[in-house]
Amino acid sequence: MPRKRPGRVRTKNTNRREALKLSSMAPEDFNVRPGEVKSIACPDCRTWRRIMGDTVLKIREHCISDKVAEGGKHERCPGTDQVVIIDIDVQRWHARQNRLLRDAMPQENRRAAQQFYKPIPGPAAPVSRIKAEITLETARQSYLAHRRGCTLCVKGQHCTDGGLLARRYVLALNQEPARREALKEQERQERRTMRKQTATAVRRAQWAKHGGEEVETANNRCAERIAGSLSEFRGPELPLAPQDPEGHDRRQAELGKEYAARTSASAV
Numbered sequence: 001m002p003r004k005r006p007g008r009v010r011t012k013n014t015n016r017r018e019a020l021k022l023s024s025m026a027p028e029d030f031n032v033r034p035g036e037v038k039s040i041a042c043p044d045c046r047t048w049r050r051i052m053g054d055t056v057l058k059i060r061e062h063c064i065s066d067k068v069a070e071g072g073k074h075e076r077c078p079g080t081d082q083v084v085i086i087d088i089d090v091q092r093w094h095a096r097q098n099r100l101l102r103d104a105m106p107q108e109n110r111r112a113a114q115q116f117y118k119p120i121p122g123p124a125a126p127v128s129r130i131k132a133e134i135t136l137e138t139a140r141q142s143y144l145a146h147r148r149g150c151t152l153c154v155k156g157q158h159c160t161d162g163g164l165l166a167r168r169y170v171l172a173l174n175q176e177p178a179r180r181e182a183l184k185e186q187e188r189q190e191r192r193t194m195r196k197q198t199a200t201a202v203r204r205a206q207w208a209k210h211g212g213e214e215v216e217t218a219n220n221r222c223a224e225r226i227a228g229s230l231s232e233f234r235g236p237e238l239p240l241a242p243q244d245p246e247g248h249d250r251r252q253a254e255l256g257k258e259y260a261a262r263t264s265a266s267a268v
Helices: 090-104 136-149 160-197 200-210 213-221 245-267
Strands: 039-041 048-052 057-059 083-085
Touching: 057 083, 136 160
Parallel strands: none
Antiparallel strands: 039 048, 048 057
């Protein structure tokens, strides 16, 4: 298979235009990916053309018409031999293009960069190793259930789990009297506290705290008023006339005129 020779510039001619910088073009109008042939969309004819050269990069010679092979007239594109300058960060441009390609892909074709698998839960711990509140009844039921289903636990012999359950049952059996006594003591303490809170002396102290002569005096003030008597809220110190009599009269006159105008308007 013949080796593909990289393209090279065979002429020093240019189109005498100012060098085309890639930073002035849209990122999707050129391709400078590492390991691929450099190409660009010609600014004049908007067709993709190859970028030739190693040090001096130029757009490859091409014509405007695509029908030259069919006998059409060969018209050279003004963008031929256009000098191109790569003034961008190729790695950053490459990463951005890859991100745009991933975003443009359909959702069903996307694939995460790293697969996360749900961890498989481990096997459940045996009953003999579950740490929970141990009572005499629970220890007894666990031991008997194991004895019924285990073929190694016969007579006085036990398997590993059976031995643990048996020792747990014996320990609970030995601790049961102390546990019951502690429970009774707790109940007695609660009843003693309740009696202290509801004792007669305690209630009397509470009434004394929230009662007394002040409360009694306040209650005695709540008496019925004799008909015809003067209230304490109507004394000589209570003002009965407005502070500005002239302003008050003027305001009353204005309100009377407004009321008369509204009455006449509604009557019409």
